[in-house]
Amino acid sequence: MTRLPTVVMLHAYPLSAAMWDKQARALEDAGMRVLKPDLPGFGGQDGHMTSLQDTAQALLETFPEEPLALVGLSMGGYLALELLAQAPGRFDRVVLADTTLRADSPEKQADRLAQAERVLREGSGFLVEAARDEHAPATFEQVKPMIELASRSGIAGALRAMAERQDQRHTLEALKVPLLVVVGANDQLTPVDRAQEIAAAGRGQLMVLPEAAHLSNMDQPEAFNTALLEFLKS
Numbered sequence: 001m002t003r004l005p006t007v008v009m010l011h012a013y014p015l016s017a018a019m020w021d022k023q024a025r026a027l028e029d030a031g032m033r034v035l036k037p038d039l040p041g042f043g044g045q046d047g048h049m050t051s052l053q054d055t056a057q058a059l060l061e062t063f064p065e066e067p068l069a070l071v072g073l074s075m076g077g078y079l080a081l082e083l084l085a086q087a088p089g090r091f092d093r094v095v096l097a098d099t100t101l102r103a104d105s106p107e108k109q110a111d112r113l114a115q116a117e118r119v120l121r122e123g124s125g126f127l128v129e130a131a132r133d134e135h136a137p138a139t140f141e142q143v144k145p146m147i148e149l150a151s152r153s154g155i156a157g158a159l160r161a162m163a164e165r166q167d168q169r170h171t172l173e174a175l176k177v178p179l180l181v182v183v184g185a186n187d188q189l190t191p192v193d194r195a196q197e198i199a200a201a202g203r204g205q206l207m208v209l210p211e212a213a214h215l216s217n218m219d220q221p222e223a224f225n226t227a228l229l230e231f232l233k234s
Contacts, residue, residue, distance in 0.1 A: 005069035005093065005232055008059075009036040010076030012098075012215065013162065014127055014155050015146040016043030019073075023217055026225040032232065035063070039079075041154010043146070048157030052165050056082040060090065067092035069232055073217060074098050074190065075158060081168040084175065094175065094202075095228060097182040098214050100194040101201060103167045112163040116156035123152060134189075139218045172201035179204025180231040184212030184219060205231070 007027055009020045017036040024034040039055065040047035049055045056079060070091045072080030077099025084091060104112065118126065128147050132140050172179075179202040183195035192208055199206040207227045212219035 004032045006033040006064060006066060007069045007071060009034060010072040010079050012074035012076055013158050014150045015143055016149060018146055019218060022221040023225055023228060026229060030229055041151045041157055044149055048153040049161040052079055052082040052161050055079060056086050060087055069093045071095040075162060078162060078165055081171050085171045091177060093178045095180045096198055098184060098187050098190050098216050100190045101168045101172055101198050103165055104163055109163040112159040116159040119155045120152050124148060124150060124155060136219055139215055142218060169201050172198060175202045182207045182216055182227060184214060184216035185210050186213045189214045
């Protein structure tokens with residue numbers, strides 16, 4: 001009998017592990033164990049991220065020693081790549097969704113750092129309004145309370161950590177386990193060409209979900225779950 005994996009799911013910015021609720025139920029119904037941590041400053045957690053490297057190191061200390069399946073979307077994908085850079089032997093299959101292997105451009109870095117300062121001054125209201133414009137109404141209604149629950153320091157810390165991250169092409173080129181790359185066909189933040197780049201570097205399978213944007217797991221949960229289950233059970 002094929003061993004069903006324990007699955008680590010890493011959430012997007014500026015949300016929480018609740019974004020994975022529909023996926024976690026589907027995986028648990030299939031007999032898998034799911035670990036979906038709230039990152040520092042999100043989902044009611046204390047503290048804030050100082051760097052992706054430090055956050056990955058801290059997470060590794062909490063994971064069971066068995067080989068794990070690793071799933072990350074957007075910022076969760078950046079963190080997943082950092083985990084693979086630090087401890088590739090801990091993971092036996094990987095799913096990267098709506099993310100990129102590239103570091104931020106100088107312009108994007110400056111924008112993130114400016115947003116970090118703004119959120120410390122003003123709170124997250126402007127991020128909620130931006131999310132209203134970015135997401136389908138049904139998805140926005142789900143993410144709004146997650147953004148509002150995030151702390152100012154948590155949001156600012158995540159923005160700074162993302163701005164400082166490194167290009168991870170070499171990590172993917174060294175990957176020795178199966179890779180699934182998922183992207184919404186309408187993702188404007190990390191579009192399909194960025195997903196193709198990841199799949200090519202990691203010699204992975206690419207799945208483009210129609211009628212989904214940057215939060216493809218929330219925009220099209222049934223299609224996302226089908227792809228995820230098929231990959232993790234294979």
